[in-house]
Amino acid sequence: MACLGFLAAFLTLLHQTGALLKISTSSPQKAFAGSDVFLHCTYSGYGSTADPRFLVIMWFYQVKEIVRYHNNVQISHPRVSFDDQAARSGNASILLSDVKIEDVGIYSCVVIYSIERVESDIIMNVLVSPKIQIPDIIVHGDKEKTVVCSVSDFYPVDITITWLRDGVSLQNSSLGKIQRNINGSYSVDSTVTITPDHERKKQTFSCRVQHESLPVALQEDFQLVYKEKTKMIPVIVVVLLVLTVIGLGIWKLKSRKGGFTVNDIKGPPILIDGEEVILCCTGNQCAEDTRVIWLEKKAWGDPEIIERYGGDPEDTQHQLLNTSYDMDTKHMGSQCWSSDLRFTFHVANHKGVTFICRFISGNETQEKRFQCNEVYAKPKVAPRKPKYDGAGKILYSLIVYDFYPRDIQIHWSFVTGEGEQIISSEEQRVETQGLTFSVCSEARIPGEVFKDPKCKVRVVWEHASMGRPESREMSVRDADFPWHPVMEDIIIPKLEAGKEAALSCKISGYFPDSLSVQWIKKEKRNESEIKLPTGDYKVPDDKSNEETDKTFTQVTRLTFTPHLERDRGAKFICRVTHPTLEEPIEKRTGPLLTDLPSRPVMEDIIIPKLEAGKEAALSCKISGYFPDSLSVQWIKKEKGNESEIKLPDGDYKVSDITSHKQKDNTWTCEARLTFIPHLERDQGAEFICRVTHPTLEEPIEKRTGPLLTAGNCRTQRWSIWGSWPHSSSCCTKPVCPGWRVCTVRCLAQGHLLERLLAGIELMSPQALSMQSSDVASTPPRYSIY
Ligand SMILES: *[C@@H]1O[C@H](CO)[C@@H](O)[C@H](O)[C@H]1NC(C)=O
């Protein structure tokens, strides 16, 4: 009972801890063989009506599915019925009709609704009431009388039989061997020896039986019948004996006559359920027309022919039309025959069966018998999910089923780094199918040992049908270990710069209590992980809490004071390791603090190639700002004039600004200033891009520096030209944007213009020609080539 008692306790606990779907069954249930029984299972907690699309109901008998309801009903048990209409409204009960002993066992009702699953077990016991028979109550003379009370056909096996004389119990009765009937019920004889008492012939004896199936004890009363001794009986016995001896003698003589013999049937020493068996029967000195017949004789009833070879097929004897047997009969040299019978052995079909190999040669018949006595069925196993036993231990159970004979050994142990430890287990025997047996074995493993992820629970079973013991190992890493930690999303409070805050993450449902948590930070645009705690980031030591269902829960926190520069766009990860996990599990935040203001960052102004008379655009990229409320001002400063000219103005056009949102929630834009450069107007002018944003106390700006300084170059040259011979200045490398680069290596201390001109190197002939045209207003004396 413990096997299921704890299951029930555990399920009750689960229900108290807030699962919405609830299931209820009543267990154990008892039913009389031949009656109909409802196995009740109801569920609730899915709302007013269950949406049948999300509803699945299943019933299992031991490990076998017998009912499945999802949209339609599938029943794979001939005596089970299920009302799908009632099932939709919460009553998933099944009706098992014409109950049989083989129905004993565990029935599980499983209800799945949407993502929830609940399950409950029912132990079904069958009752068959015993019958009493007292066949012989005649006492001869003064001889002691042994009276037998046959108590037959009861189930389950537990029974009490007492004898009474005039209502007073007799102490010296004895119970015989308990017999199991083919249909699974039991019978037993109880005997008592009574010394006749002629004085008290009228005393009443009783055989009383108490059994679970009987509301009141069943009792058979009788009085002994006294008879005088008769001398006839020994005479009859002697006559019968003599006749038997004579008969045997004649039969023996007859059988020796032909010299034809049949050897003992050769077959396997033990028979195992599901395995192929070959019985081999040989005959010697057989006649040409030998016939071979195989027969099968059940414990009761007459032999029946299952296969035959030779002779008249219209044999008068009843013949089984049985295709499960295969016969192969061969002539082996002169007068020798061999016949093989092949079949697959099944305990249920063949236990107690005697196979007869009959040779008919000439007028003689000889036969040999093979009895299926040493029969075995190999156990099958089905592990069940481990459960918490409510007292610090994990309950593992294994159903071992369909084995024969009854004796089986099941041992449990657990293996840790420190070695293997054997633990006691309990077995709840459940008998099924009349002939084979099932058992539910369970062991309680101390919860502590599961802290070692290498811990394994081992169960070994040994049965006469198996060559060597078999075993199975279970570990916390198995997918069906029910207590893997479950993480909820990280809870992020409202974050404000400079104000301490805590991220938190709840981890629940785990067992054992050995969780380790690692917080990790990933900075914006940087994939490397920074393990926390470090610096200002703190991880307070949080303890696990034991829940009512004995699983553990922990809320882990990360506290820090957000800094805009440091934390904007950073991501945080909470990573969890636990013995039940092969790989750590984790939850991540998205980029944080992205809704906080962020300052714009400016890149240098991009200046294209400027050519007089050809439209060009200066561009300035601004990024990283939040919110999207940026304003940009273009400004021109003319050469030698400090006053600022705000653009747009005249020919200078300023594009509208369009901001683009980035992944980290900041914005970027490009500001453009378009104009057609004029040498006179723009020469040496500087352009400024100035940005204002709510995050900035002062506007920020980028400057182009003086543009179109090619003019300077010309001017300088011109001034050299004009000031000669006074100038001794040496100009090197004036940079002339848009004019390419003209490097002037000026040898101004020379007195000859030719030398000066020879010192001028112009990189681009094109620039040279423009230059020469630009200076056309004061025509040079020399053309430069
Ligand atoms: C469920 O249905 C069965 C069969 O109709 C009935 O005997 C039982 O009382 C019902 N249970 C509930 C809780 O309604």
Ligand SMILES: *[C@@H]1O[C@H](CO)[C@@H](O)[C@H](O)[C@H]1NC(C)=O
């Ligand atoms: C059994 O006990 C009864 C009295 O309780 C007695 O009459 C009877 O002789 C006993 N039989 C044997 C075999 O001891």
Ligand SMILES: *[C@@H]1O[C@H](CO)[C@@H](O)[C@H](O)[C@H]1NC(C)=O
């Ligand atoms: C079981 O079998 C016995 C005979 O082997 C028979 O007397 C009895 O009625 C059967 N019981 C049931 C419940 O079928």
